[in-house]
Amino acid sequence: MKVLVAVKRVIDYNVKVRVKSDNTDVDLANVKMALNPFCEIAVEEAVRLKEAGTASEVVVVSIGPKACQEQIRTALALGADRGIQIETDEMPESLTVAKLLAKVVEEEKPELVVLGKQSIDSDNNQTGQMLGALLDMPQGTFASEVKVEAGKVNVTREVDGGLQTLTLNLPAVVTTDLRLNEPRYASLPNIMKAKKKPLDVKTPTDLGVELKAHTRLLKVTPPAERQAGIRVSSVDELVDKLKNEAKVV
Amino acid sequence: MAILVIAEHDNSTLKGATLNAVTAASQVGGELHLLVAGEGCGAVAEAAAQVAGVNKVLVADNAAYAHQLAENLSKLISELGRDYSHVIAPATTSGKNVMPRVAALLDVAQLSDITAVESANTFQRPIYAGNAIATVESLDPIKVITVRGTAFDAAAETGGSASVEAVAAVHDAGTSAFVGEEVARSDRPELTAAKVVVSGGRGMGNGENFAILEKLADKLGAAVGASRAAVDAGFVPNDMQVGQTGKIVAPELYIAVGISGAIQHLAGMKESKVIVAINKDEEAPIFQVADYSLVADLFEAVPELESRL
Numbered sequence: 001m002k003v004l005v006a007v008k009r010v011i012d013y014n015v016k017v018r019v020k021s022d023n024t025d026v027d028l029a030n031v032k033m034a035l036n037p038f039c040e041i042a043v044e045e046a047v048r049l050k051e052a053g054t055a056s057e058v059v060v061v062s063i064g065p066k067a068c069q070e071q072i073r074t075a076l077a078l079g080a081d082r083g084i085q086i087e088t089d090e091m092p093e094s095l096t097v098a099k100l101l102a103k104v105v106e107e108e109k110p111e112l113v114v115l116g117k118q119s120i121d122s123d124n125n126q127t128g129q130m131l132g133a134l135l136d137m138p139q140g141t142f143a144s145e146v147k148v149e150a151g152k153v154n155v156t157r158e159v160d161g162g163l164q165t166l167t168l169n170l171p172a173v174v175t176t177d178l179r180l181n182e183p184r185y186a187s188l189p190n191i192m193k194a195k196k197k198p199l200d201v202k203t204p205t206d207l208g209v210e211l212k213a214h215t216r217l218l219k220v221t222p223p224a225e226r227q228a229g230i231r232v233s234s235v236d237e238l239v240d241k242l243k244n245e246a247k248v249v
Numbered sequence: 250m251a252i253l254v255i256a257e258h259d260n261s262t263l264k265g266a267t268l269n270a271v272t273a274a275s276q277v278g279g280e281l282h283l284l285v286a287g288e289g290c291g292a293v294a295e296a297a298a299q300v301a302g303v304n305k306v307l308v309a310d311n312a313a314y315a316h317q318l319a320e321n322l323s324k325l326i327s328e329l330g331r332d333y334s335h336v337i338a339p340a341t342t343s344g345k346n347v348m349p350r351v352a353a354l355l356d357v358a359q360l361s362d363i364t365a366v367e368s369a370n371t372f373q374r375p376i377y378a379g380n381a382i383a384t385v386e387s388l389d390p391i392k393v394i395t396v397r398g399t400a401f402d403a404a405a406e407t408g409g410s411a412s413v414e415a416v417a418a419v420h421d422a423g424t425s426a427f428v429g430e431e432v433a434r435s436d437r438p439e440l441t442a443a444k445v446v447v448s449g450g451r452g453m454g455n456g457e458n459f460a461i462l463e464k465l466a467d468k469l470g471a472a473v474g475a476s477r478a479a480v481d482a483g484f485v486p487n488d489m490q491v492g493q494t495g496k497i498v499a500p501e502l503y504i505a506v507g508i509s510g511a512i513q514h515l516a517g518m519k520e521s522k523v524i525v526a527i528n529k530d531e532e533a534p535i536f537q538v539a540d541y542s543l544v545a546d547l548f549e550a551v552p553e554l555e556s557r558l
Binding site: 011016017019026093094095098117118120121122123124125126127128129130131132133134136137138139140141142144154157158159160161162163164165166167168169172177178179213214215216217218219220221222223226228229230231232234235236238239241242246248249 | 316318319320323341342343345346347348349350351352353354356357358359360361362371375376377378379380381382383384385386387388389422424425426427428429430431432433441445469477480481486487488493494496501502512519522523524525536537538539540541542543544545550553554557558
């Protein structure tokens with residue numbers, strides 16, 4: 001079984017985000033970038049399927065400028081077999097990303113596509129579901145457990161009330177939640193090996209997808225800042241403040 | 250053109266998140282229709298018809314929609330959605346699951362998790378875990394939107410008298426099936442709707458220690474939440490997680506106990522009206538957003554607080 005994993009290059013999750021002074025966007029100049037944490041979990045899950053003998057090949061795809069090859073190499077160092085970069089300097093919207101990925105799926109014919117449930121920059125949580133719809137494939141989103149057996153995949157999902165388990169026909173799309181697995185660290189020998197693994201570069205034109213804008217970003221502003229309040233010295237003082245000042249108890 | 254709002258429900262009751270989505274829809278303006286898709290969901294449809302501001306309730310009652318499977322529901326919603334200017338759902342896990350499929354089938358973008366309506370085509374939404382607010386204009390003929398519940402007041406549950414109309418269309422993709430669920434049952438209020446929330450973090454040490462928070466919560470009529478660290482450590486189940494990727498809450502009073510205050514957690518609770526933080530580490534970042542900070546051992550402070558209320 002072939003597994004395709006889509007990954008995204010995003011701002012490192014430890015970096016404090018700042019809005020540009022002209023309010024056009026956030027400032028990403030000279031900021032540390034990394035593999036989106038949910039995508040890392042997706043790569044790890046695919047590699048584990050390969051180690052368990054369920055998957056035969058793990059292909060990683062990323063869409064972005066040449067720099068995103070770094071994140072593809074990271075995924076290859078974690079154990080993926082080969083990479084595909086779809087090169088564009090634009091930041092395509094989720095629907096366009098899903099259309100590009102749908103073309104890759106048509107070419108590669110994986111039985112399972114694994115993606116992170118959301119990227120920590122745009123926080124959209126859309127691409128996997130859109131890909132499922134475009135390909136008419138079933139989906140298991142926000143997965144905390146994935147089991148492949150007898151031509152099906154059982155996915156346990158983190159939902160508002162607790163956990164829900166679905167069974168999906170293959171091919172299917174799975175999006176990962178935080179507790180699906182704990183990604184490994186790439187070892188130095190594997191980082192070296194990853195440099196020699198194949199990485200194809202394609203363009204949106206090669207795939208016949210037009211980068212259409214469905215939205216326009218008008219401005220980006222910092223959120224309302226919350227001011228730190230006061231220190232109370234005892235539980236008694238806290239209770240007094242809650243009763244008489246804040247009046248919430 | 251009218252607006253279609255997707256009702257959140259469990260086939261027996263209409264969930265509160267629907268009411269916040271109705272308010273967001275009414276700010277857009279226009280005739281408002283509410284879709285109740287499920288199985289044996291007649292009681293939900295009756296409740297939906299009472300909601301203030303709703304003009305019509307559409308009911309798709311079929312086994313194919315019983316478990317809100319995204320494959321089936323997205324086909325139904327996208328088919329109905331062609332006749333609307335906006336298709337709006339609460340940004341719950343079911344809304345997040347279904348709506349992007351609806352958008353893709355309609356060949357339009359989705360605006361996720363909106364927090365403000367500026368006009369019929371311009372909305373605000375948080376990005377980068379709420380560290381920036383984007384104002385986004387939709388260029389599509391149909392706007393597919395999910396709504397962050399805490400950013401909009403709930404519409405009144407009564408006062409409306411909408412007509413109820415059955416939808417005959419049945420879409421069963423046949424590619425997915427429901428196997429089972431583990432749903433937490435609790436007498437406490439729902440996390441996203443509670444007026445008071447008491448949350449515990451890694452400082453709680455283990456799951457058993459959450460009992461002291463539960464006692465405090467019961468005294469306050471509060472819901473109990475947790476930080477990602479506490480959930481990852483296995484202290485409590487995932488549905489209690491408050492944060493960027495968990496639940497977004499904005500109660501009147503939020504009490505953070507043994508929570509350091511990672512950005513991802515703050516993203517889920519910093520809109521709370523009053524924030525209390527109890528932590529023994531006086532450098533904990535949670536104190537930077539708290540109205541009342543108490544540097545103390547939580548195992549002494551929490552029982553004491555409970556006894557004084």
